Amino acid sequence: xREALRRCLGRNAAPLGxxxxxxxxxxxxxxxxxxxxxxxxxxxxxxALPLALAAAAETAVVLAGGIDxxxxxxxxxxxxxxxxxxxxxxxxxxxxxxxLVLAAGVLAGALNGLLVVVSRxxxxxxxxxxxxxxxxxxxxxxxxxxxxxxxxxxNLATGTFGTRWLPNALVxxxxxxxxxxxxxxxxxxxxxxxxxxxxxxxxxxxxxxxxRMQVISYALGGLFSAVGGLALTASTGxxxxxxxxYYTLSAIAAIVVGGVSxxxxxxxxxxxxxxxxxxxxxPTDLIFLAINPNYGQVIQGTLIVALVMGGGLxxxxxxx
Amino acid sequence: xxxxxxxxxMRGRRLLRDWPAGVLALLLLAxxxxxxxxxxGTVSPGWVSNAMLFAAPLGILAASQTLVLLTGGIDxxxxxxxxxAAYLLATNAxxxxxxxxxxxxAAGLAIxxxxxxxxxxxxxxxxxxxxGTALMAGGLLTIYAQWAVARLPxxxxxxxxxxxxxxxxxxxxxxxxxxxxxxxIVLGLARTGFGRLLYAVGDNREACRLAGVRVWQVxxxxxxxxxxxxxxxxxxxxxxxxxxxLGLANVYLxxxxxxxxxxxxxxxGGRGGYGGTxxxxxxxxxxxxxxxxxxxxxxxxxxxYGAIILGLAAAYARLAD
Numbered sequence: 001x002r003e004a005l006r007r008c009l010g011r012n013a014a015p016l017g018x019x020x021x022x023x024x025x026x027x028x029x030x031x032x033x034x035x036x037x038x039x040x041x042x043x044x045x046x047x048a049l050p051l052a053l054a055a056a057a058e059t060a061v062v063l064a065g066g067i068d069x070x071x072x073x074x075x076x077x078x079x080x081x082x083x084x085x086x087x088x089x090x091x092x093x094x095x096x097x098x099x100l101v102l103a104a105g106v107l108a109g110a111l112n113g114l115l116v117v118v119s120r121x122x123x124x125x126x127x128x129x130x131x132x133x134x135x136x137x138x139x140x141x142x143x144x145x146x147x148x149x150x151x152x153x154x155n156l157a158t159g160t161f162g163t164r165w166l167p168n169a170l171v172x173x174x175x176x177x178x179x180x181x182x183x184x185x186x187x188x189x190x191x192x193x194x195x196x197x198x199x200x201x202x203x204x205x206x207x208x209x210x211x212r213m214q215v216i217s218y219a220l221g222g223l224f225s226a227v228g229g230l231a232l233t234a235s236t237g238x239x240x241x242x243x244x245x246y247y248t249l250s251a252i253a254a255i256v257v258g259g260v261s262x263x264x265x266x267x268x269x270x271x272x273x274x275x276x277x278x279x280x281x282x283p284t285d286l287i288f289l290a291i292n293p294n295y296g297q298v299i300q301g302t303l304i305v306a307l308v309m310g311g312g313l314x315x316x317x318x319x320x
Numbered sequence: 321x322x323x324x325x326x327x328x329x330m331r332g333r334r335l336l337r338d339w340p341a342g343v344l345a346l347l348l349l350a351x352x353x354x355x356x357x358x359x360x361g362t363v364s365p366g367w368v369s370n371a372m373l374f375a376a377p378l379g380i381l382a383a384s385q386t387l388v389l390l391t392g393g394i395d396x397x398x399x400x401x402x403x404x405a406a407y408l409l410a411t412n413a414x415x416x417x418x419x420x421x422x423x424x425x426a427a428g429l430a431i432x433x434x435x436x437x438x439x440x441x442x443x444x445x446x447x448x449x450x451x452g453t454a455l456m457a458g459g460l461l462t463i464y465a466q467w468a469v470a471r472l473p474x475x476x477x478x479x480x481x482x483x484x485x486x487x488x489x490x491x492x493x494x495x496x497x498x499x500x501x502x503x504x505i506v507l508g509l510a511r512t513g514f515g516r517l518l519y520a521v522g523d524n525r526e527a528c529r530l531a532g533v534r535v536w537q538v539x540x541x542x543x544x545x546x547x548x549x550x551x552x553x554x555x556x557x558x559x560x561x562x563x564x565x566l567g568l569a570n571v572y573l574x575x576x577x578x579x580x581x582x583x584x585x586x587x588x589g590g591r592g593g594y595g596g597t598x599x600x601x602x603x604x605x606x607x608x609x610x611x612x613x614x615x616x617x618x619x620x621x622x623x624x625y626g627a628i629i630l631g632l633a634a635a636y637a638r639l640a641d
Contacts, residue, residue, distance in 0.1 A: 067447070119634035122587040124394065124447075128574055129633070132626030139619035252451055262445050292466065297459030304452035305438060312442035 014259025014267065018274040025281050033288040038164040040284075045169035046157060046235045048280040050075065052173055053228030054247040055254035055272035056181065057221040062255055064217030065197035065264030069127040070112060071225050071251050073134035076244030078105055078229020080138050083147030083239025091152035098153075102226045108134070109222015113215035131248065138241040145240040149233050157234035169235065173273070176227045181269050184220065193217050198265025254279055256304050341595035344583060348599055351606050359613055369490040371605050376494035377483070377560065379601040381553035381572050382579035383505055384546035386597045389580050390509070391542050392522040392589025393439060393446030397454035398576055401431050401547055402554030402569035404461050409555060410473040410564035411465075417476050424551055431457055432547020433540075440539035458566075465566055473564055483559020494556050505594040518542055522589025578629045579604050584636060 030036045054071050061068040078101050085097045108130075115126045159168040184190045195203040196213040204210045228247070233239060251272075258275035260267030283296030356363040381398055388395040405424035412420035431453050438449040485493040509515035517538045520528050529535050557572070558564050583600025585592025607628060611621045 115630070115634075119630075120637045121630070121633045124587055125577075125581050125633050126630065128577060129626045129630035132574065132629070133623050136619040136622030136624075136626065139622070143619075249451060249455070252448070253455070256448050262448060292463055294459050294462040294466070297462070298456050299459075301452045301455030301457075301459060304448060305434070305444075305456065308444040308448050308452070309438050309442040312438070312444045316443060 015270040015274060018258060018271055018278065022274050022278050022281070025278060025285065029281065029285050029288065032285065038160075041165060042158075042160065042167040042169070044277065044281060044284065045167040045173075047284075048277045049157060049169045049173055049235060050228045050232045051247065051250055051254060051280060052273045052276035053176065053224050053231055054251035055258065055276045056177060056269060057224035057228065058251040058255050059258070059260055059267065059269055059272045060181070060184075060193075060220035060224060061217050062260055062262060062264060063197050063267060064193040064213055065200060066113075066116065066123045066214060066217060067127065067252075067262070068109075068112065068218065068221050069124060069248055070131035070134055071221065071228075072244035072246065072248035073131045073138060074105065074108055074222060074225040074244070075229045075232065075247050076138040076241055077108070077134050077141065078226040079232045079243055080142040080147065080239035080241050082230055082233045083149060084142055086150065086153065086233070087148040089150060091150050094150050094153040098230050101230055102223060105222040105224075105226020105229070106219050107222070109225065110215055110219040112222065113218030116218065117211045117214055135244065138244065142239050142241050145238055147233075147239040149237055154234050154237050157231055169231075172231060172234075176224070176231075177269060177273065180220070180223055180227065185269070189216065194265050196264075250276075250279065250300075253300055253304050257307060341583070341593070341599050344596060344599040344603065348603050348606060351603065351610065355606070355610050355613065362613065365490050367609075369486060369492055371602070371609060372495045372498075373484070373486070373492035373560070374608075375601050375605040376492065376498040377553050377557040378572055378575055378579060378605065379498055379598055380501065380549055380556060381569070381576040382583075382597045382601050383501070383594060384549035384553070385576045386580045386583075386585050386592065386594050387505075387518065387542050387549070388446065388546045389577075389585050389587060390518045390522045390589060390592060391539055392525070393539070393542070394450065394577070394587065395435065395543070395546050395550075396447065396450040396573065397431055397435060397457060398546065398550040398553075399569040399571075399573035400454040400457040400461075401428050401550035402557060402572065403566065404428075404431075404457050405551035405554035406558035406568050407461060407465065407564045407566065409479065410475050410558060411468045411471045413476050413479075414472060414474040420476075421555075424555060425548065427457075428547040428549075428551025428554075429544065430547075432544040432550075435547065436540035436543030439543060440536035462566060475558060475562055475564070479555055479559040480562055481559070483556050484562070494560075497556070502594065502598055509593055514538070514541065519590050522591075524590070575604055582629060582632045582636075 029040075033040075054075060057071045058068060081104065082097055082101045085100075086094045089097060112127055112130055115121070115130065116123045119126065155168065157169045157172055160166060161168050161171045184193070192203070192208045192213050193216065195206070195208050196210050196217075200210055203213075232243060254275040255267070255272040256262065257279065258267065258270075258272030260272055279300055282299050283293045286293045286295055352363055381402060384398050385395055404427045408427055409420050409424040412423050434453050435446075435450050438444040438453075439446050482493050482497065487493060487496070509518065517528070517533060520533065521535055521538050525535055528538075553572075554569055557569055561568065579600040580592065580597045581587065581600070582603055583592065583596030583598070585596060604625075607625070608621070611624060616624065
């Protein structure tokens, strides 16, 4: 019994640690800003929502052993495409358009995966190039920030659910992860993705369709990127073609902080999502403390460097 | 495939593998030929001179990327270093040019050293390490910019000349810096022990370690050199724009990687060289010039740019295997 508990704790060390860290950050926030209320909870959820989805997109790819530098630009494409199409639509029309954008995201992600598998070019280079392409496409769809979405659609992110303390953005995120990742994680597919990420050759020899797994992981990345773009439309009410740049780098930051190994196979979806909230909360706290919020970026960078250097040191010390 | 075609393809493959810069130079000539064919009279000494002028900062930035790629790494902080060096120079030059240059170089040294320590001694993945230092450098620079807001930016005359000037009518001054640098890097990679070690470490780190190579020293030196070269590229860049801003070199990050990849340097390390990167830089510059001539709007340019990098990388992967 105790053994089982310890194993369970060990396996979930990263998400548990991050949840504690997030809780202590929230406690700190309340301590330095006693007026912290429902409104602040909502703005935190709104701010973290697109980043959490970007982190989910990157996690799906990295768990299967790849990397996707086109997450941000693809979020921008989904954002401007939905904002441009939804500007005069009703709620039902907006939902139809959202479905279309999701399908486009899956296709774009699968294209990344196919290019990686077929061209045998390194994933970094492929997604770097497709990132360029999506960046251009986003600018073609909307030259400058504009477009819009019906109020009912925006309410999906900006509203609250039942009580003032439960922002719709959190419900949106939980639903997106449960519907998009839940079935994958529970099925053989999730195991296949992880197996591909931890050792491609071994996975291939045990009968995993490695190439298919790679394509599927990128398609999932495309799906979550599209959800992220839709979330951005819902939370900001406009499409901005240059929004993507920030998300690729922050998504990688979130998965590193969230305990996902960049060499693939290790980590989960919860850690990066919690990390996205922490990375959003840090600049907010700095503003409450009247410290220059630009330190947020420095802290984000320092956090990454300190975490990975600490991890590297631990590995080096464990080796005899 | 017929025997003759197969033999020709084999020869092509061998040529590309053994002498990638030469084959790429043919591609470059073809691109220039295409420009002259579509827009007769464009290609002139003045056009070539301008192309060289624009290519030099990217070429120097791609040099730092190439050194790191050869060891099997990647440096996402080169553009942050270049921007920081340029901004520090511009805000400190009014108080003494020498010290301003020293501060700019120190920024490159510091970030390169931190990258090198993380990658070489702590075994951190280069992508993550350099992403982290890039974020740190960018944030610190923003804070510094707010602190130094009262300072009048000043870009010394010789830096402006370096970035935009020409001698004898046609020879860009930055080429006079870039050309000797190219010779030094190409010879350094091919003929010195350190140069060969960069390839060896990128090819098989474990074998190097077993052969008694102090791998961490090689990696540390590579990242420090990359930081210094990136700072130098930032100085050339600020000379050409004559205005330092906090996003000066951001647009050069992806092209710096693309130039090296197009030039045949493998992202897995151990294969490639700076000669190829120079030709890759020129190809990207000429391509940009062609798209400008075609009056392509910026988004179309970006899409084509991405597609062409992807196409070249795929062709390269197919031929070189």
